[in-house]
Amino acid sequence: xxxxxxxxxxxxxxxxxxxxxxxxxxxxxxxxxxxxxxxxxxxxxxxxxxxxxxxxxxxxxxxxxxxxxxxxxxxxxxxxxxxxxxxxxxxxxxxxxxxxxxxxxxxxxxxxxxxxxxxxxxxxxxxxxxxxxxxxxxxxxxxxxxxxxxxxxxxxxxxxxxxxxxxxxxxxxxxxxxxxxxxxxxxxxxxxxxxxxxxxxxxxxxxxxxxxxxxxxxxxxxxxxxxxxxxxxxxxxxxxxxxxxxxxxxxxxxxxxxxxx
Numbered sequence: 001x002x003x004x005x006x007x008x009x010x011x012x013x014x015x016x017x018x019x020x021x022x023x024x025x026x027x028x029x030x031x032x033x034x035x036x037x038x039x040x041x042x043x044x045x046x047x048x049x050x051x052x053x054x055x056x057x058x059x060x061x062x063x064x065x066x067x068x069x070x071x072x073x074x075x076x077x078x079x080x081x082x083x084x085x086x087x088x089x090x091x092x093x094x095x096x097x098x099x100x101x102x103x104x105x106x107x108x109x110x111x112x113x114x115x116x117x118x119x120x121x122x123x124x125x126x127x128x129x130x131x132x133x134x135x136x137x138x139x140x141x142x143x144x145x146x147x148x149x150x151x152x153x154x155x156x157x158x159x160x161x162x163x164x165x166x167x168x169x170x171x172x173x174x175x176x177x178x179x180x181x182x183x184x185x186x187x188x189x190x191x192x193x194x195x196x197x198x199x200x201x202x203x204x205x206x207x208x209x210x211x212x213x214x215x216x217x218x219x220x221x222x223x224x225x226x227x228x229x230x231x232x233x234x235x236x237x238x239x240x241x242x243x244x245x246x247x248x249x250x251x252x253x254x255x256x257x258x259x260x261x
Contacts, residue, residue, distance in 0.1 A: 001039065001040075001043065003021075003036045003039075003040070004032065004036070005020070005021055005022055005030075005032055005033040005036050006018055006019060006020055006021055006033065006036045006037060006040060007019040007021050007058070008040050008043075011054075011194065011197075012198075013051065013198055013201050013202075014049050014050055014051025014052065014201055015051060015052045015053075015054065015194065015197045015198065015201060016044060016050055016052070016053050016054070017053075017054040017055075017056065018037070018040055018053060018054070018055050018056075019055075019056050019057065019058050020033065020055075020056070020057045020058060020063075020064055021058045022058070023057075023058040023059035023061070023062075025065075025068065025070075026057075026059075026061060026062035026064075026065035026066075026107075026108060027057040027058060027059070027062050027063065027064045027065060027113070028064065028065055028066055028067060028068040028069070028112075029064055029066070029067045029068060029087070029112045029113070029116070030067070030068035030071045031071065031083060031086065033068075034086060034087055034090050037090055038089075038090050038093065041090075041093050041094070041097065044097075044099075045097065045098060050099055051099055051201040051205065052099055052100045052101075052102065052197050052200055052201050053094075053097065053099060053100070053101045053102070054102050054104055054193055054194070054197060055094075055101065055102070055103050055104065055116070055120060056103070056104040056105075056106055056190070056193075057105075057106055057107065057113075059106075059107070060106060060107060060186060061107045061108065062106075062107040062108040062109075062113070063103070063104075063105040063106055063107055063108065063109040063113050063116075063117065063129070064108075064109060064110075064112060064113030064116055064117075065107075065108040065109075065110050065111075065113055066110045066111030066112050066113055066134075067083075067087070067111055067112040067143070067144075069138070080140075080143070083143070084143035084144065087112065087115075087143065087144040088143075088144055088145055091115060091116060091119035091144055091145055092119070092145075094116075094119045094120060095119050095216055096216065098209055098212075099208070099209075100121050100122070100200055100208060100212065101119075101120045101121050101122075102120055102121060102122045102123075102124060102193060102196065102197060103116070103117040103120035103122070103123045103124070104124050104125075104189055104190060104193045105117050105123055105124070105125040105126065105129045105131075105171075105180075106125075106126045106129065106186060106189055107126065107128060107129060107130070108129075108130050109125075109129060109130070109131050109132075110130070110131070110132045110133075110134055110168065111132075111133060111134060111135055111142070111146070112143070112144050114131050114132060114133055114146060114150075115133075115142065115144035115145055115146045115149065116144070117131075118145075118146070118149040118150065118153060118179070119144075119145070119149065121212065122181050122196075123174075123179060123180045123181055124180075124181055124182050124183075124184065124189065124192065124193050124196065125171045125174065125175075125180045125182070125183055125184075125189075126171070126183070126184060126185065126186035126189045127171060127183055127184065127185055127186060128171070128186055129170075129171040129174070129180075129183075130168050130169065130170055130171070131168070131169055131170075131171070131174045131179065132162065132166065132167060132168035132169060133146045133147075133150065133162055133163055133166065134166035134167075134168060135163075135166065136163060136164065136165070136166040137166045141163075142163070146163075147159065147163060150162065150163070152219065153177070153178060153179055154177040154178060154179060158177065171183050182196075202258070203258060204240070204242035204243075204246060204256075204258045205242070205258065206237060206240040206242045207237060207240075207242060210233045210236065210237055213233065214226075214229060214230055214233055217229065218230065242256075242258050245257060245258060246258070
């Protein structure tokens, strides 16, 4: 399938890279770009060979510098709500995708870009990355889940400070908040991201899917209910050939091969 605003590239071992490809506007998200991301997810979810998705931005200045203000400035209230709802739906698809999703943040991740990164399972960032939800400076609010994801990640007081001020913060601060997993020099971000991706896809595919479901769904449940769900998933994991292989490998003192059919 041909895309105008993204690049979709199989790398190796079931790892696929999706690049937001609008560098002239710092990879700003417009409706057409969100539609292409959704279309790409249709293909990836239907392809049983997809093991992990990397998301990054074209160029060395921005991951995604926000939603496309030139497009948004013409919206009516109803059009703005529809745009928000569509963007929220796309980002929820990333959160619920049946494979791990890693953001490789290679510059500015502001507004919709910060929200896109937060919808991924892990965030690896370059040493020049900057984050923020500066919507208040445009006279609007976050629209793709930023107020809710940020609260869950860094807590209510810090979220309110960041949203009230619209402050842009650096990658070291983002890591202290718990927003960023790892920081790498910009020139090695893609290599380090691929190293982590290959390590992850070497693990049990079934376990990866169950773990993602547990963490994504369990965080919004009462603890007792979430623990019951974990017990259910633990039992379910014993119906997988990966459990047989993993425990056999442990007892035989060898590395497991979870790619056995």
